[in-house]
Amino acid sequence: MSELEYIGHHIHVRISSLQRMLDLSVVELPRNKIKKVGQELCALEGLLEEFEKCVGQQKERLTHLKELEDSFVMDLEDVQHIMDNIPAHIPRKKGPDNESEAVMTQNEAVDVQPVQLDDVKKSNKTAVREMAFITMSEFESIPQYMKGRATYGQLNAVVQSINTSVTAKYKILRQSLKSLNSNARKLHQRFRNQETKDTKGQYFVVEDDIREFTQLKVDKRFQGILNMLRHCQRLRELRGGGITRYMLL
Structure with a gap:
């Protein structure tokens, strides 16, 4: 009571x-x-x-x-x-990518066969470099005319797609040709043909890589987002041989 x-x-x-x-x-x-x-x-x-x-x-x-x-x-x-309103991709400090590798693609045509133990050890010695996600402060610093209607989430979704393409591409490049099927060998050869003396030791992708390994549409909005990534010093372009290489910084 x-x-x-x-x-x-x-x-x-x-x-x-x-x-x-x-x-x-x-x-x-x-x-x-x-x-x-x-x-x-x-x-x-x-x-x-x-x-x-x-x-x-x-x-x-x-x-x-x-x-x-x-x-x-x-x-x-x-x-x-x-x-x-949690962003789809929250920027965070990345550690060595020793335990996992991104899924190469939803395109089942690229079927990389299991590799020998020696190849796995070599692949794990050097982690594939990935692009850091854009922070909110960086996004707010981008001029409005450049952002247009693109959102913070859309910008980092493109970052994720580029990282997926880079991981898948260099996973193929680091394997021996004997471990690859015919389609993966063609991709391996294409990747090598796109390299130049200016790309030595650098990670890069082209539009075909993004189409191959992701479902991202390479359209006008994609090009606009690339401009924002250049503004945030995440990549630079290297043209030559009729293709544009997107070099990770």
């Missing part, structure tokens, strides 16, 4: 007691009974004052709880907004 309920119960008992005394007032009461009625009235007055005090305290508590509820509702809305 709460303090307020306890006082209310006590007042009810007092009032009931006074009611019984008043019911008996039709007869002449002894002096001591009249004195008792006065004492009960004084006690009831004190209880009423205490009751009013408790009511005031409860009102203050109710107001405080209402403020807390409003604060919790606002926090909940903020958290929900954050959850609904």
Whole structure:
């Protein structure tokens, strides 16, 4: 029983007691009974004052709880907004890619056969370099005319697609020709033909690689996003032989 309920119960008992005394007032009461009625009235007055005090305290508590509820509702809305707008790709510090390699492609035509243990050891010695995701501060620094309607999530989705292409491409290049099927050998040869003295020791992809290993559309919007990636110093272009190479920085 709460303090307020306890006082209310006590007042009810007092009032009931006074009611019984008043019911008996039709007869002449002894002096001591009249004195008792006065004492009960004084006690009831004190209880009423205490009751009013408790009511005031409860009102203050109710107001405080209402403020807390409003604060919790606002926090909940903020958290929900954050959850609904989490970027598809959150930039993070990348470590050596020793344990996993990205899925090469959803195009099942490229079927790389298992390689010999020596080839795996050689492949694991040097991790494939990937492009770092764009941070929110970098995205906000891009001029509006360059961003257009592209969103932060779309920009990093292209970064992910480029990384997938780079990983798949250099996975093939690092395997021996004997371990590859005919289609993968053709890709291996194409990759080698696209290399020049300026690409030595560098990682790069071309548009055909992105089409081969991802489902990303290489269209006008893609070209616009490449401009933003150049602005953020994630890549540079190297043209020659009728193709454009996107070099990772």
